[in-house]
Amino acid sequence: MTTSTFIPRARLDGTAGRTGTVVTPHGEIATPAFVPVGTKATVKTVLPESVAALGAQAVLANAYHLYLQPGPDIVDAAGGLGAFMNWPGPTYTDSGGFQVMSLGVGFKKVISMDVPGAPAQDDDAIAPGKERLANVDDDGVTFKSHIDGSRHRFTPEVSMQIQHQLGADIIFAFDELTTLMNTRGYQEESLERTRQWAIRCLAEHKRLSAERRHRPQQALWGVVQGAQYEDLRRKATRDLVELSRIDRDNGGKGFGGYGIGGALEKANLGTIVGWVTDELPDDAPRHLLGISEPDDIFTAIENGADTFDCVSPTRVARNGAIYSFDGRYNVTNAKYKADFSPLDAELDNYSTQYTRAYLHHLFRAKEGLAATLATLHNLSFTVTLVDRARRAIEEGNYVEYRDDFLARYYAGTRQTC
Incomplete structure (x- = not known):
């Protein structure tokens, strides 16, 4: 071999x-x-x-x-x-x-x-x-x-x-x-x-x-x-x-x-x-x-x-930090308690069917599923980010992809957990 x-x-x-x-x-x-x-x-x-x-x-x-x-x-x-x-x-x-x-x-x-x-x-x-x-x-x-x-x-x-x-x-x-x-x-x-x-x-x-x-x-x-x-x-x-x-x-x-x-x-x-x-x-x-x-x-x-x-995508996920194309946010914050939108509507992954309100509840209730769903989401986000970058290089539009992504992700005040 x-x-x-x-x-x-x-x-x-x-x-x-x-x-x-x-x-x-x-x-x-x-x-x-x-x-x-x-x-x-x-x-x-x-x-x-x-x-x-x-x-x-x-x-x-x-x-x-x-x-x-x-x-x-x-x-x-x-x-x-x-x-x-x-x-x-x-x-x-x-x-x-x-x-x-x-x-x-x-x-x-x-x-x-x-x-x-x-x-x-x-x-x-x-x-x-x-x-x-x-x-x-x-x-x-x-x-x-x-x-x-x-x-x-x-x-x-x-x-x-x-x-x-x-x-x-x-x-x-x-x-x-x-x-x-x-x-x-x-x-x-x-x-x-x-x-x-x-x-x-x-x-x-x-x-x-x-x-x-x-x-x-x-x-x-x-x-x-x-x-x-x-x-x-x-x-x-x-x-x-x-x-x-x-x-x-x-x-x-x-x-x-x-x-x-x-x-x-x-x-x-x-x-x-x-x-x-x-x-x-x-x-x-x-x-x-x-x-x-x-x-x-x-x-x-x-x-x-x-x-x-x-290790960052998985480590921060276990503390409630969620990656999205509109920036990183902490789903444990009170404003997500009744937010029934998906973690990120543009990302198709294991966590698509779960809402921010549900993740908020799981973290607040200290349920193990919270870390599982958040981790899967952040891994999917990062893998998707890099996969799209690879495709953009091959298609000749990498600079546009990078600039659009970063402008949107870091728009306004960077959110931290």
Whole structure:
């Protein structure tokens, strides 16, 4: 069985944007594509069948969390991630590096310089009131489980072993995620550490791929770090491309694609993605690890990202925030108590038949169905947004589609939850 390959299709004039197809052992992904996050082998509150029915093409799970629960051996015995969670399509797993850092220093999803009470440049920064649970050295990371405090160690080899047992079609090299609070000097040290870890990941991936021929072959993707420094981002990208070439020359598979990760501020998202994609070969798929709002999606597409994941649509849904083409709103607000209109009249999905008043009632009554319907709706909204962007590129009217969407979505005062 082949590992992932990328077939470019149409170009977005004047930008790095494009459409294409990522081919994996469990199916094709038409790009650009939004990949829902199923951290613990589940997209929270919804059935995998429902996620597939609303048009999602792939899901991304988390190696760190699945290592802790239920353990990669259990997922392997089930036949791999897709079989374990009853998902028939392509799957991704990240390396666990993000969670080791974010949970280890207590910042969780916050990795920018605006953390309250934290200094802007401090290599030993930790979130106020938190205990350091992770320590990085050149060989790997030692950390305490956020669940029970037990001690564990991830190295590049361990991450590869875990991800091979999890069995996703696309896996990511183990990397060190820094924050924007780290100094330039530390960013340079970390980048070299991540490069060395990438070499070890390639070697272990090659060994495991030969050993595990009874499973579909997996594609290893390198991860580009470098924070907000252009020279570091470009160097990291060139280094990974060269490592991939050397590995292929020596009988390996090289990197099947590349992830764009690390700390960055929203205002610099497009610029940083552009630096990276400018250095990548045209036939290499690019995945942007973790973005947020609809304008970020358009920025990512225009700067050459092929796929991207985001927990925001599902996370905010569980708190009552609903995406609509006229902006985001919180259905728990009192004004929706007797609003019998659909969540969004233009979106045809699982939640079309349910009213805002009904969702308002479910959330107020703390019924579990509230999170399920809101999550399905927000996933459908995001998948539809990206599917229409892909079609607009191919039909030559992307700019009009983007401008019309953003003008309507962000009209007036942006609503928050």
